Amino acid sequence: MSLFKSASVVSLLTLLSRISGLVRDLLIAATFGVSAMTDAFNVAFRIPNLLRRLFAEGAFSQAFVPVLAATREQEGDEATKDLINRVATVLAWALTFTCIVGVLAAPLLVWGMAAGLARDPYTFDVTVALTRWMFPYIGFMSLVALAAGVLNTWKRFAVPAATPVLLNVGLIVAAAWGAPWFESIGIEPIFALAGGVLIGGVLQLAVQLAALKRLGLLPRVSVRLSALRSAWKNPGTQRILTLMLPALLGVSVAQISLLINTQIASHLATGSVSWLTFADRLMEFPTALLGVALGVVLLPQLAAASAAADPARYSQMLDWGLRLVLLLAVPSAVALLTIAEPLVAVLFHYGAFTAFDVRQTALALMGYGVGLVGLIAIKILAPAFYAKQDIKTPVRIAIVVLVLTQVFNLLLVPTMAHAGLALAIGLGALINAGWLLIGLLQRGSYQPQPGWLVLTLQVLAASALLALFLLWASSQFNWVHEEVVVWQRLLAMLGLLVGAALVYFGTLLLAGVKLRRLVRM
Known part of the structure; x- marks a missing residue:
């Protein structure tokens, strides 16, 4: 399967995940609104998610996948299977210890994440209880990351891309049926969402392990201390651990920024944490559909090219990925900056989610949108370093x-409040991506192919026309009017997006851009 087809499969399945995620968020927003309880859930869920990004999708994956791909390229499948077993044993022991500590230390974790919630003791106590219930989620997701790394190295991209849907299914069931039932028996309804998270984590792990079993790659985890010591001393495991240390620091930096922002937001107006969370959910659409999809597909391939000492192939794949970023991320950023309020209204302006919430979420979304190109480019540029086992x-x-x-x-925050937090992240992402690109160019790892200047001018011209169209077309409909029914908003947005695609890609074709050549890899 070509890289583009692989990326398309991941992107389509990720789209399914994000659509189900929006249904999930719509139900949560309509059921609970923006309140102290939704802030409690968002903070509590952010704690295991933070650790998931640190250890599972973050430091562990960045270190594990390049070593796994290099081992398979240089030593063959049997050595790779042995490495998988040893890494799984060490990981299982570490996760068991982490989950026990996390449950016991939940009050400290909540205070460190959002001390502002302590202004209301009941909200703080609910957040602590939610954190304790959801903390084992980090264990499930770390094992899911191990399975996904193996499957992606064997070019089985579909299952890892599809399984996040199961978390959304768990939360949808919890919001639609669990919350009303909890309320009927006198339990705080928000606790139903914690059950949905745990069910989703179990289902994701079960599906991925089944996929590994079909390939004959199901890890053998040993509970014996002697096996743990042997696995720990294995050269491959030590190499992964060595790479994880700087990777952990790198991912920690991003999560420290998120932690600081959550802490600041908890001291702003009630609802600020939730406004940022809903805006972040929308940002996940373009970043996941393009950035994550390309990063998932490219990382093992770049690592294999690096291990095989094939710099031309490495540079060619990187160039292809960056051209797709330019082609698709720039118009996506234009859309977020010009129709942020219509997007938020179509997706969330129902039930307890008010017009005021729409405006505040849209402001945060526009802040993130400023840095969208950087946020997506980082998903490709950083793995280019990881593939060479350079994480420092x-x-x-x-x-x-x-x-x-x-x-x-x-x-920014004194004048822009929560929107300033989002804009700061966007500006930081642009600087980060630019710096990574310069580093690859300076060391000669990336040598751009001819045609970049012309393509950039063509994309900018098409994006300018796109911006004018979106501003005009979106002004023809009252997106936040209370009496507008759901299907009217949906049809208006569908027409707006179809028109936007025709304007943008039509302009590119008229400008002479060969789209088929750009996607061929």
């Missing part, structure tokens, strides 16, 4: 960007 360079860049982001917070 992206870490050093991330640390400096963290400091700059906090400077932006100091300048």
